[in-house]
Amino acid sequence: MIETIELTKAYGRVRAVDGLSFRARPGRITGFLGLNGSGKTTTLRMLLGLSRPTAGVGLIDGKPFTELAHPLRQVGAVLEQGISHPGQSGRSHLIAQAMLAGADRARVDLLLDEVGLVEAAHQRTGDYSLGMRQRLAVATALLGDPPVLILDEPANGLDPEGIAWLRGLMRDHADRGGTVLISSHLLAELAQLIDDVVIIADGRLRHEGPLADLYGATERRLRVRGRDPQRLCEAFESVGAKVVLYDGQTLEVQGLTAEDAGEIAFAAGVPVHELATDTPNLEQIFLGLAGAR
Numbered sequence: 300m301i302e303t304i305e306l307t308k309a310y311g312r313v314r315a316v317d318g319l320s321f322r323a324r325p326g327r328i329t330g331f332l333g334l335n336g337s338g339k340t341t342t343l344r345m346l347l348g349l350s351r352p353t354a355g356v357g358l359i360d361g362k363p364f365t366e367l368a369h370p371l372r373q374v375g376a377v378l379e380q381g382i383s384h385p386g387q388s389g390r391s392h393l394i395a396q397a398m399l400a401g402a403d404r405a406r407v408d409l410l411l412d413e414v415g416l417v418e419a420a421h422q423r424t425g426d427y428s429l430g431m432r433q434r435l436a437v438a439t440a441l442l443g444d445p446p447v448l449i450l451d452e453p454a455n456g457l458d459p460e461g462i463a464w465l466r467g468l469m470r471d472h473a474d475r476g477g478t479v480l481i482s483s484h485l486l487a488e489l490a491q492l493i494d495d496v497v498i499i500a501d502g503r504l505r506h507e508g509p510l511a512d513l514y515g516a517t518e519r520r521l522r523v524r525g526r527d528p529q530r531l532c533e534a535f536e537s538v539g540a541k542v543v544l545y546d547g548q549t550l551e552v553q554g555l556t557a558e559d560a561g562e563i564a565f566a567a568g569v570p571v572h573e574l575a576t577d578t579p580n581l582e583q584i585f586l587g588l589a590g591a592r
């Protein structure tokens with residue numbers, strides 16, 4: 300379990316993180332979302348003991364990071380790029396890190412396989428692509444087999460195959476009872492990956508809950524085209540629906556089910572050419588919650 304309670308970080312007069320309280324639970328993958336500069340990295344750095352809170356606390360399994368008995372075996376983190384020496388091979392980087400973490404060296408080859416770097420294991424990390432560096436960073440985070448994973452923008456630089464790999468790996472981890480907190484400035488990037496969302500803006504909490512609730516939080520819209528748009532518009536408005544006519548013929552209707560809209564058009568004697576329920580655009584829902592106010 301990861302928890303922050305009234306977590307705050309001030310840089311002079313700027314409050315990068317401001318009274319932030321949220322939880323990431325075991326068995327779940329939690330997306331930590333906010334626009335650039337909203338305070339995600341600052342929050343994660345405080346959780347990992349790399350920066351001291353101005354007020355409040357960040358807890359991992361009930362304790363601040365600095366009080367954990369075996370931090371590297373309790374929490375795995377992917378923070379910035381460039382954690383390895385460019386002249387070192389991926390494998391020697393992992394062996395050195397395994398020694399630091401007190402992890403079994405046998406895990407190195409297992410993890411190289413798990414993150415898909417077996418063939419590149421002896422290549423200089425300086426020659427790795429961004430996606431390969433992300434894979435190496437994930438392997439490093441997993442060395443101590445920690446139950447809690449904290450990943451800052453890990454999807455950056457991954458191609459669709461890489462994203463699918465990351466999804467499988469995190470799902471496995473959560474299914475085994477692990478806690479995963481993963482940050483991004485794009486909800487769409489994480490939508491296929493996460494169970495819960497925490498959305499912040501200006502260092503403050505804007506929304507916390509299951510991803511599925513985000514879809515429910517916005518009203519569905521209908522897209523309707525018919526032979527006489529003007530007449531359709533009047534018919535829908537006469538029952539209290541909100542209607543916008545765009546491109547001269549397509550109506551966007553709020554406040555009606557598809558069944559109702561079909562019946563109303565039929566009663567008004569207007570043949571319908573298209574009637575569809577628009578699935579909400581996740582990125583728009585996200586921007587509505589995370590955007591500046």
Ligand SMILES: Nc1ncnc2c1ncn2[C@@H]1O[C@H](COP(=O)(O)OP(=O)(O)OP(=O)(O)O)[C@@H](O)[C@H]1O
Binds near residue numbers: 333335336337340484
């Ligand atoms: N060391 C620092 N000194 C002063 N201000 C800082 C420092 N670190 C971060 N900030 C400010 O705190 C705010 C939050 O930054 P932070 O890097 O946590 O955001 P973020 O959500 O991780 O953004 P991004 O998605 O761009 O990484 C920004 O306004 C940033 O300029």
